Amino acid sequence: MRRLSDQRLDDLLGQDAPHGDLTTAALGIGAEPGRMSFAARAPMVLACTEEAARMIELAGGVVDRVEPSGTRAGAGQVFLTARGPAQALHHAWKVGQTLVEHAAGIATRARAIVDAAAGVPVACTRKNAPGTKDIAVRAVAAGGAVMHRLGLSETVLVFPEHRAFLSGDPAAWMAELKRRLPEKTVVVEVASVDDAVTFARAGAGVLQLEKFTPEQVRAVAAALAGLAGKPVIAAAGGVTEDNAAAYAAAGAGVLVTSAPFFARPMDVKVVLERA
Known part of the structure; x- marks a missing residue:
């Protein structure tokens, strides 16, 4: 399945920070090194995790691990980890989180219907x-x-x-x-x-x-x-x-x-x- 283009993902990032991250810049922490992890709070079928990871990269971070779309994640399971300057992680954080949350909602319910349909x-x-x-x-x-x-x-x-x-x-x-x-x-x-x-x-x-x-x-x-x-x-x-x-x-x-x-x-x- 074709992933969302870099242009599409860059547009999503731009919607959230059209002129940069004011809070991170004003605090003067943008260059500080950081780590970020995404974890499932409840069992779910992952979706658009690759896109969330790519947004982190486009923002200037480095992805260490990402579980692919379609994976069944258990409660508490970490499925994406990344590192980089705080300004990059903060830029991609909320957009990537929200994208996965909405996509996983669709995927999880679709999988429930597929399982019930039994073939x-x-x-x-x-x-x-x-x-x-x-x-x-x-x-x-x-x-x-x-x-x-x-x-x-x-x-x-x-x-x-x-x-x-x-x-x-x-x-x-x-x-x-x-x-x-x-x-x-x-x-x-x-x-x-x-x-x-x-x-x-x-x-x-x-x-x-x-x-x-x-x-x-x-x-x-x-x-x-x-x-x-x-x-x-x-x-x-x-x-x-x-x-x-x-x-x-x-x-x-x-x-x-x-x-x-x-x-x-x-x-x-x-x-x-x-x-």
Whole structure:
């Protein structure tokens, strides 16, 4: 998974100290040698640790050790250590800490849903906070999930809101859509068992079942059992670590969720001291 660029990380550093660190400069301690460590206060899945380490380097510090994204860290486990002048450590401290806390929150909840799904793939939506997609994608991958779609330019997903502008036989416009985009799988979001059957017969490659209960997912799976070339069933809307196992057992081939993006940030302890 591609890491955030130095330019992106430098921008984050610049947001926190656009004209330098006033307190450290005024105290006259900027050149003093120091050490810094990051530790998990509770069990978590690490994410964006590489980016936190790189920000320390960009600020002028030296990283001695960093555990990679995707690592399960236990309570109290130190996962990043660095050294350098106090001005460098103070500059990168809070931005790096906050980045890891938010990313680890996403990764930890994503991993909880992945574990509960017991082998059924978990795909996260594009419902991340605006302006944070690069961080969210890194965190989702660290949690063992994949992205459902990265944006409108990437995948073909026909919502009811699209179909409000269409008329005629679904099989006809479906065939035209496939003709125009022969390399793309057509995903159709449906809201009922009957709609699922209709669009499966019309040629949808994936049926996105929006806010179906596990029992309704099971009904769709049963209704499509004898269909040749049946579509993948994607359970979407309200999928969490508490019900992922039920959706998987009901016959969903993929679980689509936004839940990781609303996870509480994890708590990271940072210690700075004179070297």
